[in-house]
Amino acid sequence: MTAARSPGAAVEALLRLAVSRLDAGALRTAAEYTLGLAQGTRDWPASSRRAKAASVHGVSVERFRKGHELMVLGEVAIHIRRLVSQENGTPGAGEGEWSAGTxxxxxxxxxxxxxxxxxxxxxxxxxxxxxxxxxxxxxxxxxxxxxxxxxxxxxxxxxxxxxxxxxxxxxxxxxxxxxxxxxxxxxxxxxxxxxxxxxxxxxxxxxxxxxxxxxxxxxxxxxxxxxxxxxxxxxxxxxxxxxxxxxxxxxxxxxxxxxxxxxxxxxxxxxxxxxxxxxxxxxxxxxxxxxxxxxxxxxxxxxxxxxxxxxxxxxxxxxxxxxxxxxxxx
Missing domain, CATH: 3.40.220.10 (Leucine Aminopeptidase, subunit E, domain 1)
Incomplete structure (x- = not known):
């Protein structure tokens, strides 16, 4: 992956790339709101981002927090691991093992x-x-x-x-x-x-x-x-x-x-x-x-x-x- 100008920029670039690998639709949209990657949401409070992500799935904020949010973040984590593994040339999640939310x-x-x-x-x-x-x-x-x-x-x-x-x-x-x-x-x-x-x-x-x-x-x-x-x-x-x-x-x-x-x-x-x-x-x-x-x-x-x-x-x-x-x- 191309080096970013700052550690923060590198993390954001990795998150955006991982989220882009998610299936288009509710899953990707909810991830963008959850992580503050959707346009204009960077400075939103976490509670506001969670409420918006919950509305994407049509569930209450509490139900989203206890179930859907874990699944969304699990999917993002899987793709981050795959991207890092590809960079390092090592096996990634999904190759011979199951991970949550996939x-x-x-x-x-x-x-x-x-x-x-x-x-x-x-x-x-x-x-x-x-x-x-x-x-x-x-x-x-x-x-x-x-x-x-x-x-x-x-x-x-x-x-x-x-x-x-x-x-x-x-x-x-x-x-x-x-x-x-x-x-x-x-x-x-x-x-x-x-x-x-x-x-x-x-x-x-x-x-x-x-x-x-x-x-x-x-x-x-x-x-x-x-x-x-x-x-x-x-x-x-x-x-x-x-x-x-x-x-x-x-x-x-x-x-x-x-x-x-x-x-x-x-x-x-x-x-x-x-x-x-x-x-x-x-x-x-x-x-x-x-x-x-x-x-x-x-x-x-x-x-x-x-x-x-x-x-x-x-x-x-x-x-x-x-x-x-x-x-x-x-």
């Missing part, structure tokens, strides 16, 4: 052919330009309250339409699920585990997310606040989601092509991550092995989960257990 492609074999998965390590509500996101829900199709931290709550919050004062004026995921239940005559009773209800995406459409597939996998445990989730129900729901994607594909312009899965059933107190992933992957791999051309994404919350996705998708876990592609998950 995403990358993973090449896997399915049915004797090589396919590509995209793995995201960030909150689910930051997904952009993925046609369909699969969201876990209980068998009563009851969404959690928006202030909670689950995948379904995050998507409900991100899909809501807010007024100029930030108040919710439309709760489309909740409302559309109620309409789905009425249409299919399931209102007031549970659906079978593995059922998938499709809705529009509300405000998430502005991020390029066009459909939400609500996968009913959690069965409430009587007399408690807990749920039971069976791996077989997760696999059944993923298979149904992929079949529904095929049914709906040509009803949209352009046709639906991409789908993103969290680790379904891995909320606290439910399935371990590796069990959830094995259940999801069993259905995804079977579909890809049949020649499906879907653009498949996984979204996880931590680098450790991302590394797990990479290992099982490339066959390491199957090799260790003696399982074969297409074997069912018990």
């Amino acid at each position: 995403h990358r492609s993973v090449q896997v074999l399915a049915g004797g052919r090589q396919v590509e998965l995209t793995v995201h390590v960030h909150p689910v509500d930051l997904l952009q330009d993925v046609d369909v996101v699969v969201s876990p829900v209980d068998v009563h199709l009851a969404l959690p309250e928006p202030y909670k931290s689950s995948v379904a709550a995050s998507l409900r919050r991100a899909a809501s339409v807010r007024g100029v004062a930030g108040d919710v004026v439309d709760d489309p995921l909740h409302d559309e699920l109620r309409k789905w239940a009425a249409l299919h005559r399931t209102a007031g009773r549970a659906v079978l585990p593995g059922t998938v209800a499709a809705t529009a995406s509300g405000a998430l459409a502005g991020r390029g997310v066009r459909r939400i597939y609500h996968a009913a996998i959690a069965v409430p445990r009587a007399g408690t606040n807990d749920y039971d989730v069976l791996p077989a129900d997760v696999t059944r729901a993923v298979s149904r989601a992929l079949a529904l994607l095929a049914e709906e594909r040509d009803r949209h312009a352009p046709p639906l092509r991409s789908v993103c899965f969290p680790l379904l059933g891995s909320e606290p107190g439910e399935l371990p991550y590796h069990v959830s992933l094995a259940a999801v992957w069993a259905a995804v791999e079977a579909e890809l092995a049949r020649g499906a051309q879907w653009d498949v994404h996984f979204v996880v919350r931590a680098p450790e989960e991302a590394a797990l996705v990479e290992r099982i998708a490339t066959g390491i876990d199957r090799a260790a257990t003696g399982a074969r592609p297409g074997d069912p998950v018990e």
Whole structure:
């Protein structure tokens, strides 16, 4: 890198170059405000820069501080490390290791052919330009309250339409699920585990997310606040989601092509991550092995989960257990 006139200028130049490597859109804009790189923000108080960055993502300042800001700064740090590594000729982040707040492609074999998965390590509500996101829900199709931290709550919050004062004026995921239940005559009773209800995406459409597939996998445990989730129900729901994607594909312009899965059933107190992933992957791999051309994404919350996705998708876990592609998950 070219030497700058002062240490401060050198740091700013490095930050600007790192930020320029981020995906264009909300992520890069939020980084520019957070670091005071956006035009006219250099002398803003940190609280004002944070508030502006939070507004870019459509979340409260407190939620941005606790989650999104860490992801944004993590992405910048990854690119700084890569730039410095390139300068020094040493390996950088992302070459053989996972770091927080990133995403990358993973090449896997399915049915004797090589396919590509995209793995995201960030909150689910930051997904952009993925046609369909699969969201876990209980068998009563009851969404959690928006202030909670689950995948379904995050998507409900991100899909809501807010007024100029930030108040919710439309709760489309909740409302559309109620309409789905009425249409299919399931209102007031549970659906079978593995059922998938499709809705529009509300405000998430502005991020390029066009459909939400609500996968009913959690069965409430009587007399408690807990749920039971069976791996077989997760696999059944993923298979149904992929079949529904095929049914709906040509009803949209352009046709639906991409789908993103969290680790379904891995909320606290439910399935371990590796069990959830094995259940999801069993259905995804079977579909890809049949020649499906879907653009498949996984979204996880931590680098450790991302590394797990990479290992099982490339066959390491199957090799260790003696399982074969297409074997069912018990």
